[in-house]
Amino acid sequence: MATPLSADRLLAALRAEGVKVVEHDGWRTHNRNQAGPWGPVSGVMIHHTVSSGTASSVELCFDGYAGLPGPLCHGVIAKDGSVHLVGNGRANHAGGGDPSVLQAVITETYGDRPPTPRAHQGSAGAVDGNTRFYGFECVNLGDGNDPWPAAQLDAVERVSAALCRAHGWGAKSVIGHLEWSDWKSDPRGFGMPGMRDRVQKRLGAAPSKTPSGATSPARPSTPRYQPFPGTSFFRKNPSSPIVTAMGRRLMAEGCSAYTVGPSPRWGEADRRSYAKWQRKLGFHGSDADGWPGPASWNALKVPYCG
Template sequence: MAAPLSADRLLAALRAEGVKVVEHDGWRTHNRNGHGAWGPVHGVMIHHTVSTGTTSSVRICNDGYSGLPGPLCHGVIAKDGTVHLLSAGRANHAGGGDPSVLQAVISETYGARPPVPREHQGSAGAVDGNARFYGFECINLGNGSDPWPAEQLDAIARVSAALCRAYGWGAKSVIGHSEWSDWKSDPAGPGMPGMPAVRERVQKRLGQDPAKPKPLAPKPAPPAYEPFPGAAFFKAHPNSPLVTAMGRRLVAEGCSRYRSGPGPRWTAADRQSYAAWQRKLGYSGTDADGWPGPASWRALRVPKTTR
């Protein structure tokens, strides 16, 4: 059963994938959870807004309209690739759809496209997509004349890959609204390569380190952040500038349990502070024991140090 991510874990997953995120007021608790199930989740659904302008599009998706209250998605993907987060719970974005498509997404056994949908909101055999999918609205009129910039397409791939990576899904867990419901056409328009091509982009990202685009130059630039040094590094109680850099990031994230410092020697205060960071990401129990792991370390983004 794929439980929904906490708001902190959703945010961390997006940032770890290099997504530029804007957190809108109240997004962590703005949802439709009292009006139907939220989870188990099985995939990501991509839409277009049929609107223009970032401010107005975000407002519509946040507030909804007569007959369809907001939020209308989990995030709005702007033309410049910025993702505006509006919800971490159930959102009115997918409506009813075809159960055969849901099963194909869960199994990830279909070819280039899932089965042709034959159900929609209100039809007898439809299933509730709002409970099963994360939804992202992309600002586009969908009228055949509104282009899809490269930055927006890159953000679609990054957002989708972030959630797939968090759950261990493949790219076939990402579908368009038109692949879910037989009366929808989104996403569409000039420059939108189609969902099979979108899934190819997502799969390529899943083969790369998150937050690092594929280098264009023959010699890649040094990474901006420290790679995970391995759990054994910390359990050996190191004395290293890396520990200081990590501690400073924990302080910046509001997870400090230090009485002084932080300093280069790994101490119980470092472990307690890191455990607070793990809990902030939504981990609990033995997953929040204070020993760094690759996913939480990646989300922390410790700057490069001289060692």
């Protein structure tokens, strides 16, 4: 869970990932915050608009319709790969969903797919997704026949990666609406497991500002990072080069509580340093207790120790 990005930070994160952003007039203050809380945020939700045409789809998502006022998302992803920002704050896009799915997204502990949702807007026990998810509507009829151009799918990947990178999440924080509510079928026409694979691959590399299909100078090979060893690893007070490498990264991020520098043995100074890192990422309370979790660990990018 994390504090939502400000308008400036959201825009910067998208542009840093190479997203072609179009700012709709008024998007920075357009929200439904009067209807309920916005945040803490836990992930990104992808939808399809059941409409055609960029201009009309953007207008629909900005204004909403009778019974469901806009914004209906935070951004509209057009078929040409451009992303039109229409809201900043709470948006009417997710509705009620399954609490087990929310927990799986927060912990990023599921396999190819989150648990099958068994809740929807208005059902007993449903949780408010408008509080917890960024939402992006993709221009598509949702009939299974309307194509998904490569540029549009590339934009879905980049938008998702941008927000995951900004919050220190992994790709399992990105879900489709159909994975949230048992009433929904969007996005239809591509699979979310495959999209999460694309997002995770992108998160393993430095941000690329070159849209799909364009050429760019050759880059050095992607550095290898230490996989998350699990919270239980640290609770056993290990002595490991992983702990030293982690401590060095925490110091580099300005999150040191060390007096003499990190050592292989996990200790209280490591936990306090890691808590500073979690707070830097926007975690609060028990989510910033200093015990590493997968999202904050992936964001730290600890060099591979062999």
